[in-house]
Amino acid sequence: MQTLSGKRLIFVGKNSAALTKQSLYGLLASLFGLYVVLRSAWLSFTIDEAMSYNYVVGLWGEEMNIANNHFLNTQLMKLSQSVFGSSAFALRLPNVLSFFLYAWSVSQIVRYAKTNWLYFTGAILLLALPFPLEFFALARGYGLSMAFSAFAIAQIMKAFSKNGEVHLVYASLGAGLAVLSNNAVLNVSIVMWIMILAGFVVKWKKGFTSRVMVSFGVSLIIALSCLSFSVMELLELRALGELFFGTDSYASFGDHLISNFLYTDTAVPIMKPLTLIPLLLFVLVGVLRVLSTKLFHPLFVVSSLLLFVSLLGWVLEHELFDALLPRTRTGIIYVPLISLWAFSIGVALEGEAGKWRKFFQYLLMAMGLVWALNFGLFSNFSHARDWRYSAKMEEIMTRAGQIASIAQREIEIEKPALYRSNVNYYVHSRSYPISIDWKEDISFTKELVLARPQDIMGNVPSNYEVVLDYSEYETILLVRKDVLNRD
Helix, strand or coil: CHHHHHHHHHHHHHHHHHHHHHHHHHHHHHHHHHHHHHHHHHCCCCHHHHHHHHHHCCCCCCCCCCCCCCHHHHHHHHHHHHHHCCCHHHHHHHHHHHHHHHHHHHHHHHHHCCCHHHHHHHHHHHHCCHHHHHHHCCCCHHHHHHHHHHHHHHHHHHHHHCCCCHHHHHHHHHHHHHHHHCHHHHHHHHHHHHHHHHHHHHHHHCCCCHHHHHHHHHHHHHHHHHHHHHHHHHHHHHHCCCCCCCECCHHHHHHHHHHHHCCCCCCCCCHHHHHHHHHHHHHHHHHHHHHHHCCCCHHHHHHHHHHHHHHHHHHHHHHHHCCCECCHHHHCCHHHHHHHHHHHHHHHCCCCCHHHHHHHHHHHHHHHHHHHHHHHHHCCCCCCHHHHHHCCHHHHHHHHHHHHHHHCCCECEEECHHHHHHHHHHHHHHCCCECCCCCCECCCCCCEEEECHHHHCCCCCCCEEEEEEEHHHCEEEEEEHHHHCCC
């Protein structure tokens, strides 16, 4: 009895430790989730979000097919708008919720770490990513695609470590939803579908069962449906000349990947070597060690294939079909994939002993600290990095609405093409007495003028008055003096 009691105490102690670890992860993920929620509530609506809003409320029809129209994101925006209205937070809600799916998926992936230090280092590497976190707070398809991709990866790992073919169905669904959210992840989804097929082949070798065949059929239908939809969409966009956002230089692609995705900013130049040196050293020495010891952990195999085969796909598409390479946000999926790959190397080498163990442990922990520092330095509640010029649009359009209400008649606002959709979103969603139109450019004839500093060149027309000046964000609001009853 005493021995059994002792064993029981040990068993409870292990459960308690596991519960504490999961609770700490939950707290960490919740903090990042709070950051996402606050940004989604406070940031002004960006130009790309506003263009998607045009589809949501029918200002643009399906004949206006542009690459901005991320299919699943637009459909979820329509659903959220019908239930919660047209506030920025309501329209962004699907992506906000997708962060918690991403965080849950990460929790399933970091469980492959046997030690606490690697578990929490992996959590930081996969959560403390300023650029991806931006898009979980915006009404775009990028956040959704990262969440569904992470979900699919977690399910693939479960399918390989357990004997449940249902996880392969879940993985196929995740890969399909990812590409419906953002066509730019098509290569990654294709690699996942190939892995899923390999998983079914392994199961067939163990014997055919009706359950496996049904699961395979469902997975195949999902994969072929989503693949064909994505390919047809890409072909149509290519014919329309809409696939112009990218780069034709491998060097440029690499620079975007490093500077933008890891958020190494020129304002803090030391962050670039602090980020790259430990990362490159770790993956170079780590991969060589994995190859020499043949410690091919399934997570290392899966993450390596996802990263390098999908990148090879981009190379082939570029060389054979002149497709542009990913640039900034179009390649955002590679941020978590690089972090996942680094973590998987750590998992593969976790059993190392002596100096090798200490070397990899300290280096990977140093990377975690740099990732956390990156987040601390470049996180903000003021603007989205790709659309800094939209940072003050909420305040500007609120002021414009107040001026229009005072005028007690519908007035017009001039704006450059860059701000057209932003203006129309705020006018439409708030019913300001300002005309909604697709006119653009500055002529200084209408009651309100939303201009850039270069439109004014320091010379404000005598019959206009500057109401709000945010030159640092490239936005200035002017009002014609007669609207304010001023001479």
